[in-house]
Amino acid sequence: MQSPTPWLPEQSDSTVVSAVSIRADIDAGLSAALAAVVSGARRRAHRDGDRHIDTAHLLHSLLESDSEVRAAFDGGPQVARVLGYLVQRSIGYGLRWQGTVEDSGAVPIVSAPGVAGWSPSAVLVMEGAVERARRRGEPRAGGLDLLTALASDRACRAVEVLERAGVDARALTSRIADASHGMSPSGDL
Numbered sequence: 001m002q003s004p005t006p007w008l009p010e011q012s013d014s015t016v017v018s019a020v021s022i023r024a025d026i027d028a029g030l031s032a033a034l035a036a037v038v039s040g041a042r043r044r045a046h047r048d049g050d051r052h053i054d055t056a057h058l059l060h061s062l063l064e065s066d067s068e069v070r071a072a073f074d075g076g077p078q079v080a081r082v083l084g085y086l087v088q089r090s091i092g093y094g095l096r097w098q099g100t101v102e103d104s105g106a107v108p109i110v111s112a113p114g115v116a117g118w119s120p121s122a123v124l125v126m127e128g129a130v131e132r133a134r135r136r137g138e139p140r141a142g143g144l145d146l147l148t149a150l151a152s153d154r155a156c157r158a159v160e161v162l163e164r165a166g167v168d169a170r171a172l173t174s175r176i177a178d179a180s181h182g183m184s185p186s187g188d189l
Helices: 032-047 055-065 067-072 076-090 093-097 120-135 143-152 157-164 169-181
Strands: none
Touching: 032 055, 032 143, 055 067, 055 076, 055 120, 055 143, 055 157, 067 143, 067 169, 076 157, 120 143, 143 157, 143 169, 157 169
16 A cells, blocks of 8 residues: 655745745845754745745744844743744644735735745845844844844734744844844944
């Protein structure tokens, strides 16, 4: 008896989550560590059968790979709760999201710049991370830049996960901003 072939969503060149860059201007503004986070989010989206990298994929990959980001939360139990919700998402919690494109409403989905394999919200968050780094005088965005951009988009899936895990997204962005004020451009306290 042969095992059934696992179901994979129908994919076309425009919907496959691939190694294609986000956009050249965003890619150029990412640190090596943040580029690795993007690669992790891409793999997670593909493994989950999602057609687009969304903000929850980015949050999951970011928390798994960046200790500075984990330190920005209000303790280890809070990080554990967030990761718990993200794991639940990958094993079924996010099924209601499958087949839909994340759109925070910041830009109408019809006019949002199309980036194959990325939700419009994820593209906007990546742009926000790069812009935050540039405002600080840094040439490349890092993990805290992305976390701040994620937590600032109140209508994205990442904030929905944060809120379900008991994280106040506004307090998180304030904590990051307060810590950033005490940093030199090199990131040292």
